[in-house]
Amino acid sequence: MVDSTRVVYDSNDKSIITMLPPGEKKTVMLTFDDGPGRALPEILAILQEEEIQAAFFWQSRLLHPNRPWKKVLDQGHIIGNHSCSHKNLARLPFQEQLADLSKCKQKIESLTGQKVDYFRPPFGQYNSDTLAAASQLGMKTVLWRIASLDWELKDDPVQILNYVIDHLEDRAIILLHELPQTVKILPVLIQEIKKAGYNFGLPER
Numbered sequence: 001m002v003d004s005t006r007v008v009y010d011s012n013d014k015s016i017i018t019m020l021p022p023g024e025k026k027t028v029m030l031t032f033d034d035g036p037g038r039a040l041p042e043i044l045a046i047l048q049e050e051e052i053q054a055a056f057f058w059q060s061r062l063l064h065p066n067r068p069w070k071k072v073l074d075q076g077h078i079i080g081n082h083s084c085s086h087k088n089l090a091r092l093p094f095q096e097q098l099a100d101l102s103k104c105k106q107k108i109e110s111l112t113g114q115k116v117d118y119f120r121p122p123f124g125q126y127n128s129d130t131l132a133a134a135s136q137l138g139m140k141t142v143l144w145r146i147a148s149l150d151w152e153l154k155d156d157p158v159q160i161l162n163y164v165i166d167h168l169e170d171r172a173i174i175l176l177h178e179l180p181q182t183v184k185i186l187p188v189l190i191q192e193i194k195k196a197g198y199n200f201g202l203p204e205r
């Protein structure tokens with residue numbers, strides 16, 4: 001059985017983004033966390049084949065110049081900040097949170113030459129200091145509406161598909177990761193979302 005409370009993220013916090021802004025067409029947004037990693041080239045190939053854009057939230061410790069970051073930008077995807085090394089920021093004092101987010105932001109920006117406008121806290125854990133630090137650095141904090149739970153489903157990738165499809169709704173931001181099991185179901189996932197009448201979009205930059 002699908003445990004909806006783990007899949008669907010509900011927040012009353014107006015300073016975080018879990019949904020796309022209202023639009024004319026039914027739209028969802030795909031997000032991939034914890035890269036740049038080995039699965040990235042395959043994910044990019046699938047997104048290119050399907051002609052859709054997504055957002056990637058990266059840890060700056062993994063940001064090796066050989067990762068295909070240029071392809072990510074050339075294909076119209078967004079690169080966001082996912083901290084330097086995936087610490088639970090909510091446990092750190094404000095200054096340390098600010099330093100971490102600032103360092104990650106600078107590393108991505110100096111490599112890519114593009115401004116980083118979006119931030120996703122590791123583990124989805126944040127406090128008011130986290131939001132203040134992100135805001136001070138000019139970044140909007142993005143969580144999600146639908147968690148695919150893909151990180152738990154190495155041996156059951158079809159379940160990733162079910163979690164997302166069963167909870168689809170207009171404007172939902174969908175949490176995925178740069179993982180092999182996610183790559184496995186990604187083409188079908190995109191097909192199913194399209195079949196359900198949704199487009200794929202990104203927030204305005």
Ligand SMILES: [Zn+2]
Nearest residue numbers: 033034122123
């Ligand atoms: Zn993460």
